[in-house]
Amino acid sequence: MAQQFNPRDITWLGFNARVLQEAKDATVPLPLRIRFLGIFSNNLDEFFRVRVAGLKRAMDFKTKVIQESFYEAPSKILQKINKIVIDQQSDFEKTWREVQKEMAKQNVFIKDSKSLSAAQKDFVVKYFDEEIESNMIPILLHENVPMPYMRDKSLYIGVAMRRKEWQYESKFAIIEVPTTTNSRFVILPTENKSEKNVMLLEDVIIYNLPHIFSYFGYDDFEANCFKVTKDAEFDLDNDIKTTLADKIEKGIKSRRKGKPTRFVFDKEMDKALLEFLIRKLNLSKKDSIIPGQKIHNFRHFMDFPDVFKAYEKPVERTSFTHQAFDNKERVTDVIIKKDILLTFPYHTYTPVIDLLRESAMDPDVKSIQLTAYRLASNSKIINALVNAARNGKDVTVMLELRARFDEEANLQWKERLELEGVKVLVGIPNKKIHAKLCVIKKRVNNKTIQYGFVSTGNFNEKTAKIYGDSMLMTANRSIMADINKVFSVLNKPKADPTAILKSCKTLLVCPQFMRDKIIWHIDREIEEAKAGRKAEIIIKVNSLSDKILITKIYQAAEVGVDMKMIVRGIYCAVNQKGFKKKIYAISIVDEYLEHARIMYFYNKGKNDFYLSSADWMSRNLDYRIEAATPILQNDLKKQLKHMLEIQLADNVKARVLDKNIRNEYVKGDEKKLIRSQIEIYHYLKNL
Template sequence: MSRPDEIDTRYTQDRELSWLKFDERVMEEAWDEAVPLFERLKFAAIFTSNLDEFFMIRVGSIGDMALIKEPHRDNKSGLTPAQELQAIIQAVQPLYRRRDKLFADLETRLRSCNICNLEFNELDSKERRQVERYFRDFVAPVLSPQVVDPHHPFPHLPTKQLNIALALKREGRDYLGLVPIPKNLPPFLVLGEQGLRYILIEQIVLSRAHALFESYTVGSRAVISVTRNGDISPEDEDSEAEEDFRQHMKKVLKKRARLSPVRLEYQGELDHGTLSCLRERLGLEEERVFRSKAPLALDYVFALESKLPKESADALLYPPFSPCWPAGLVKGQKMIPQIIRRDALLFYPYHSMEPFLRLVKEAAVDPDVVSIKITIYRLASKTKLVEYLAAAAENGKDVTVLMELRARFDEQNNIQWAERLEEAGCTLIYGFEGYKVHSKVCLITRRDRNQVQYITQIGTGNYNEKTAKLYTDFCLMTASPAIGADAAAFFQDLSISNLEGRYETLLVAPHSLRPALLELIDREIAKGGEGFIFLKMNSITDRVLIDKLAQASQAGVRVLMNVRGICCLRPGIPGLTDHIKVFSIVGRFLEHPRIFVFGKGDDAKIYMGSADFMTRNTQRRVELACAVLDPGIRRQLAHYIEVLCRDNVKARIIGPDGTWSPVPRRADQPAVDAQAAFMEEALRQQAEAQLPVPMEVPEKEGFWSHFLRLIRGTQEEETNG
């Protein structure tokens, strides 16, 4: 265990508190008047969903660590788990209050647009009759009300299931009443035909709950929801030696539903006695109880979107955008010959995933294709990819799928797809004990004139056809023999559980990724003030990499980082991290690519892949980053980075104290929203049906020089400001 005086916290911050600042940034989008009104409500729902998962995973995990007799101290903040929990609770309380105020404001604004979320006492007589009929005919028959007493013990409350809690009294005695709301009930009931008037299912049950307890006097009542620890590691669970890992995961999922509570939320009024009873039964301290004025589950918002009248949708939502067919690929021609001729880069969601799916579909029937190998972490609930892989196996191709069954909250979905693929004749692998396989790589092997030919796909995101329309990600498709040979060796190593393979073009965790990154940073450190590093990722928590980047800054290396979420490195600390600039973008789409650039110009080493700079990625997962070799793809990535760095609308700079602030913008500077710019560019290229034009820059100020000017200029503005 590290002593407090051994932990240098001068340029680092706590991971959990950094994450809460990120989620607060998500809520900022819901406050932004420039964002369409209903989209703002969706951002409020995303903030809430993020917070739910944070309690399930992070608070649950830290709570487990707090039970250890000799707790370790966080190596970024020096806090013990108990101290971290206390800091989290203190940080979350104001977030609830701000979210409640936001939700009330949005609901008021939506009512002026005739989009009304109603309570029972607001309904007119016709609407009341509609709700009463609906409750009688469809809701009441599936409810299971319960009185908690010596003959009816306190029931198990599944995580995030809504329940109605009531204070009951009969013959002078107090009782607790509970009414679980089945998850198969629709989240709301639409009322009438004018605009969009609706009532949430929990409000329907809350208004009629007294009818379920006719022999009792009903006192205070509220909607409640329990959040349980969801941080199960399958490796920590006992399994029989001969047990199939897929069956083992099914058992693990059942256990997750019964883990310890970490939070109780309620909306409505509960008297002190009823609240104390609930806390005692759930084993929760008072500080773990959160009162909310907003609904406890806001995911109904996404279902509500489809009910908006067209005129309302036009005014309240972002203008519709459909992913484009990328310039540089001919839609009417086969994909395999096109990729053999030239590398292609898809940029989701601005580009469609269809070219990659067509590539796999063609491979499934191509007589020259002998095998398809792929690693899968997450898939949509409906996916063409599985259909094409199954068809390939049924056509006699050797199809190997490494399906990661431990992708958190997608375990059941992945189990079902694994069973489908196995039925089709695919070879299934389930990864490694102690290491999740998070890499995104697909290898198609062909025999062409008695020679082996590879087509390799490397992704920064999952093969999920739904999230590819919501997340920004890159998909590289290449016929490079060097990359293909490394991918073939990588899959061979996976099949024999070898995590120490060595490759020419691939950096692979847990063995070679972090050491290679450290060497690449050292390469820039040796250049001193001429060194340059650009990093784009979701999060950075790895203390070893943080310290090495601080060392680079102290050597004069300019480090520019685009970190979407957790950033445990605090930039701009004099003498420590003052050559590091960190900015973040939260917008219409979820920023998700991982791009690493070391050096300038043709000498730059550029990688793209699946790993963040997090200890779990570098040490406890099988991750993959691929060298970008093709000059045309390197130019496309350079253009992407340049536009990203010019964002002064959605971008926020992370300051020395770890807080986020808007990017400074002079009055004469044009507003640049990077995501909007990429949408416009994709639409323009699709309309023009021409190849991407390399970015034109004046000879005296090339791309890398622009970076240095951008960094220095921003730092000067901050100093002068």
């Protein structure tokens, strides 16, 4: 029987539909509903920039390998995507209308250029004159002049201008809304102090169009917003004389030439202007041309101003210090004595920063090595490492310059770190460095002591407040030995890493070897199930699309292994006929982004656990340096098992992952509602 798989891109759209469900949920606080709308929009933008662009490129290749890598013909997937996206856009707009009704109940209103009071009109004119006009450049469009460069993430106003006495001739112009220099949201003055009026930046500009184009003599304006999403991928040239940093910098500039993958516009836009834009952007029927409502680039609404009635933030949404660090003992001293499991954002990220700060000041510390993928904009991690370098420590940072959409920021970090005397590694050819590792070495009484941490998520104190991740802080000698092996590979980018990575005895590492070890663990559970003994596997990942591992999961289900999956996003597996025990698969979408990767294998009651940086995707397992650490202490194993069981019992925010991606909520005992993120908080708090 042929095995079935769901196309990864279709299942990803299913995940984004779950995000939209949170915006629709009336029990979610209003500011968070708006934020979820912004997240949905931002997710969709990146999806078109990366995945849809990739599908369009794949259509140019007719080989069977290309077709199989997408699980279905790219052209068919694109047709499905367009239909789903249009339906989701309609659902989004309906949700936004409902949210605005709720906003009105709190006396919060979004004003456009036609609904201003006299005082507000004066304010908008003055605000435009003082704050906006110098930051924007109107561009007139001409049939015989090439279209000006359109920025990928920008919002544009398309303007059709006429004279009232002569309506048969139109002039077109575009204006880029300057959201990089001005806030998207302008708070207007109101006579009623209990009422809050917010005006979008584009509407402030639209109100001032007669002033902007006054020298042309036009007095009739139609203005509507649109945006263009472009292919964000870039190829790195193979010039061996060029450094990776130079190649990345060149690649960032090449994004300017990316082909449009989506054109979204206000469906009320002037028809002649719309036709002009489509023609000048060289868009065709096969491109995603999507009519929408008035507001675009909704990602800015993730930072909607705080104008609502204060709602009492649940105590469960407040991070607390791990019990091991409640006393005055140094973080260093605690983790040298025993392993500590941090679970973010329930636990505060402070001990991680404190550990690096202690190491920067400790005269016995000789070196610090750390991998960095996505950093906070004002990174305390980097500040601590810079201080360590200034204090004479040997500091090495593996900085992944190819972290998508963080390339420019990481180039800037590279420059700063090198100026401060930090050794910056930039990876090995054709392999992204995605492992989350840190090793610190100190010398005491002629003895070297090593300690550090391994994480499922980035070393980023900002995202640690909203991403659900796990980190093992440890001084385990075998774990530290393997981390050193990974760094020895990173220090020799031109050498073959295979032999060194294969020699890792404790960490599971990619490429190749992590998958092999996962298969070994699954095979062992399969043998137990065949023998009629208990066999259980729980996998928590962000994405599951690797065909080899999915096939192995199918084999486990066929013989009755108790397979449970918690997958936030992409989920390509499908329950097949003939499974002795069906796979139980759920996705949890709540206020925190579920980001941890955790693997559990029963192993005759020994309970093998791993924290991993890798999703179960071919790109992670074959084309990245990744690392998974075992959990060796029984008390920490019990913690992880209990937290996984809480998530598997969720009947508030968990959705069933089925073949048709219907996103139906898990049904359970209505008298005993289990919202896993709340329950995990209480569990950890009471340890």
